[in-house]
Amino acid sequence: MERLWFLESVAADGSRVAHPIGQMPFRIGRDPDNDLVLATRGLSRHHAMLTPDISGRLRLTDLNSTNGSFVNRTQLVGSCLLADNDILHFGTAEFRLRRHQSEQFRFQPDDSLRTVLMPSDMTLSELFVPNEAEFLDLLDGHGLTGAAQPIVHAHDRSIFAYELLGRANHPLLPEMPMRLFELAGALDREVDLSAAFRKYGICSIAPRLHGYPLFVNTHPKETFDQEFFRSLAVVRKQMPDLDLIVEIHETAITETSRLAELTTALHEIGVRFAFDDFGAGQARLSELGDSPPDFVKFDIGLVHGIHLANDRKQHLLADLVKMVLEVGSVPLAEGVEQEPEAELCRTMGFKLIQGFLTGRPIPADEL
Numbered sequence: 001m002e003r004l005w006f007l008e009s010v011a012a013d014g015s016r017v018a019h020p021i022g023q024m025p026f027r028i029g030r031d032p033d034n035d036l037v038l039a040t041r042g043l044s045r046h047h048a049m050l051t052p053d054i055s056g057r058l059r060l061t062d063l064n065s066t067n068g069s070f071v072n073r074t075q076l077v078g079s080c081l082l083a084d085n086d087i088l089h090f091g092t093a094e095f096r097l098r099r100h101q102s103e104q105f106r107f108q109p110d111d112s113l114r115t116v117l118m119p120s121d122m123t124l125s126e127l128f129v130p131n132e133a134e135f136l137d138l139l140d141g142h143g144l145t146g147a148a149q150p151i152v153h154a155h156d157r158s159i160f161a162y163e164l165l166g167r168a169n170h171p172l173l174p175e176m177p178m179r180l181f182e183l184a185g186a187l188d189r190e191v192d193l194s195a196a197f198r199k200y201g202i203c204s205i206a207p208r209l210h211g212y213p214l215f216v217n218t219h220p221k222e223t224f225d226q227e228f229f230r231s232l233a234v235v236r237k238q239m240p241d242l243d244l245i246v247e248i249h250e251t252a253i254t255e256t257s258r259l260a261e262l263t264t265a266l267h268e269i270g271v272r273f274a275f276d277d278f279g280a281g282q283a284r285l286s287e288l289g290d291s292p293p294d295f296v297k298f299d300i301g302l303v304h305g306i307h308l309a310n311d312r313k314q315h316l317l318a319d320l321v322k323m324v325l326e327v328g329s330v331p332l333a334e335g336v337e338q339e340p341e342a343e344l345c346r347t348m349g350f351k352l353i354q355g356f357l358t359g360r361p362i363p364a365d366e367l
Contacts, residue, residue, distance in 0.1 A: 004020060004021070004099070005020075005021040005050075005058060005097065005098070005099050006018045006019055006020045006021055006097075006098055006099075007019040007021065007036065007088070007095040007096070007097060007098070008095060008096045008097075008098050009093075009094065009095050009096075010094070018098075019036055019095070021035075021050060021058075022035065023035070024050070024051055024052050025049050025050065025051045026049065026050040026051075027046060027048075027049050027050075027063075028047050028048045028049070028050070028090050029043060029044060029045050029046040029047040029048070029063075030043045030044065030045050030047070031045040031046060034046065034047075038090065038093050040090075040091060040092060040093040041091070041092060042066075042067040042091030042092045042093075043065075043067070043090060043091045043092075043093060044063070044065040044066050044067070044091070046063050046065075047062075047063060047065040047069065047090050047091065048060060048061060048062050048063055048065060048069045048090055049061045049063055050082075053081055055081065057081050057082060057083065058081070058082045058097070059079050059080065059081055059082065060076060060079060060080060060082050060088065061078070061079035062076045062077075062078070062079070065090070065091070066091075067091040067092070068091070069088070069089065069090055070088065070089035071086055071087075071088060072086055072087050072130065073087065073089070082097050083097075084097060084098060084099045084133070085097065085098065085132065085133040087130065129183065129186045129187055131172050131173060131183065132187060134170055134172045134173050135173060135180075135183055135184070135187065135189070137170070138168055138170055138173060138180075138193075138196070139189065139192050139193065139196050141196070141200070142170070143168050143169055143170030143173065144166070144167075144168065144169075144196060144197070144200045145167045145168065145169045145200070145363070145364050145365070146164060146165055146166050146167050146197065146200050146201050146204065146205055146363075146364045147164075147165045147167055147361035147362055147363050147364060148162040148163065148164055148165065148201075148205055148209060148361065148362050148364070148367060149162060149163045149165060149354065149359060149360065149361040149362070150162055150354070150358065150359035150362075151163060151215065151332065151352050151353070151354045152352065152353050152354070152358045152359065153351070153352065153353075154333075154342070154345060154346040154350050154351055154352060154353050155346060157353075157358055159212065159359075160212075160213070160352055161212050161213035161214060161215060161243075161245070161352075162209050162212055162213075162214055162215070163214075163215040163216075163217075163247075163354065164197075164198070164201030164202070164205055164206070164214055164215065164216050164217075165177065165197075165201075165217075165361050166180075166193075166194075166196070166197025166198075166200065166201065166217070167363075167364075168180055177197070180193060181193060181219075190219045190221055190222075191219055191221050191222040191225065193219075194217065194218055194219035194222055195222070195228075195231065197217065198216050198217070198218070198231075199231075201214075201216060202214075202216065202235055202239070202242070202244075204364060205364050205367065206239070206242060208367045209367070212243075213243040213244075213245055213272075214242065214243065214244055214245065215245045215246075215247055215274060216244060216245070216246055216247065217247050217276075218246055218247060218248060218249070218252075219249075220249050220251050220252035223248055223249075223252035223253075223262065224252075224258065224261075224262065229265055229266075229269065232244070232246070232266070232269050232271050233269050236269055236270050236271065243272075244271050244272070245271070245272045245273060245274055245294065245295065246266060246271055246272070246273045246274070247273070247274045247276040247297065248262065248273055248274070248275060248276060248293070249276045249277055250275060250276065250277055250278060251277075256290050256291070259290070259291045260290060260291040262291075263291040263293070272294040272295070273293050273294055273295075274293060274294060274295035274296065274297050274332070275288070275293040275295070275296045275297065275329075276297050277297065277299045277334075278296050278297060278298050278299060278302075278320075279298055279299045279301065279302045279320070288323070288324065288327050288329065289327055292327040292328050292329045293329055294329065294330065295329060295330045295331075295332055295352070296324045296329045296330070296331050296332065297332045297334050297354075298317075298320070298321075298331060298332065298333050298334060298350075299334060299335075300334050300335025300355075302317055302320075303317075303333045303334060303335050303336060303341065303345065303355075304335050304337070304341070305338075305341070306341055306344055306345070307338070307340035307341050307343075307344045314344070314348075317348060318348045318349070321348045321349040321350060322349060325349055330351050330352060331349065331350050331351055331352070332350065332351070332352040332353070332354060333345040333350045333352070333353050333354070333355070334354050334355065335354075335355050336353050336354065336355030336356075336357050336358065337355050337356045337357050338357060339357065341355075341357070342355075342357055342358070
């Protein structure tokens with residue numbers, strides 16, 4: 001069956017509404033003789049028109065509208081060819097062009113509103129997320145890649161483990177995870193991105209680092225999700241020799257009882273875990289005493305430039321390291337970039353060090 005074009009909008013309640021594009025030309029405007037009638041401020045009586053192109057794509061033509069038509073938030077001059085997932089604005093009305101069937105069609109035109117000029121300082125809405133289609137492809141494994149950063153013993157700099165890091169090599173997406181998680185947050189898909197990174201690292205990178213413990217990241221939203229635990233159990237079953245250490249961000253733990261619950265669940269699966277970014281917000285001292293993690297990764301904000309810090313901060317950090325050792329956890333200093341930092345960390349009692357000084361992330365294709 002032929003795949004049909006339609007315009008997708010977002011209703012007031014947040015649901016997606018499909019407007020099928022039927023016969024051509026397909027006209028958009030405020031007057032009732034248009035194919036898509038929009039009672040929207042800023043819309044002209046006959047605003048824009050869609051026509052078929054020999055390439056199979058659609059062409060958008062602005063009909064000399066007062067407030068303009070926009071393609072991916074760039075104002076259209078004359079006409080241009082469109083592609084699937086392009087974001088269109090007719091005045092202030094926002095749509096996304098899609099190409100597959102939809103049974104939804106919900107729209108109630110009202111031609112009682114008159115065209116209103118768009119103020120010069122008006123910003124276009126952002127109901128749809130640019131590069132959403134490429135991001136969804138990334139979640140399916142297209143364009144995923146990663147890296148591995150060594151974690152070394154503080155006393156002799158020998159490699160103890162590697163941390164698996166997610167990356168993207170899609171030309172239309174940012175490479176670094178922070179930017180990707182910003183995009184994921186706009187789509188409420190942070191958990192899916194975290195799981196995709198972890199799956200890639202375990203399947204594609206872990207076999208090249210046989211014999212070393214591997215640290216893998218998680219997102220706070222997935223920490224207590226049952227699917228998260230099930231996926232770890234599957235990994236343990238499929239790769240019983242893999243020494244996996246799951247990093248749990250301290251913001252994921254809001255109650256002491258929850259940390260005890262997490263500790264029990266992970267240890268039953270046979271997975272060790274690290275308390276990540278310790279000290280980034282508040283040092284969760286009580287939780288560490290009740291349910292000590294296997295590792296405590298001290299945040300870069302505590303470690304960076306510690307050799308230049310005043311005595312008070314150095315003593316505070318040394319006391320925290322001592323406390324971690326006393327509860328039976330292994331303290332790890334993150335973000336070590338200078339030799340004096342590393343030496344002071346070793347003197348304070350840190351057992352492990354991670355940072356550019358002792359090893360930068362190694363891209364997957366260079367392992």
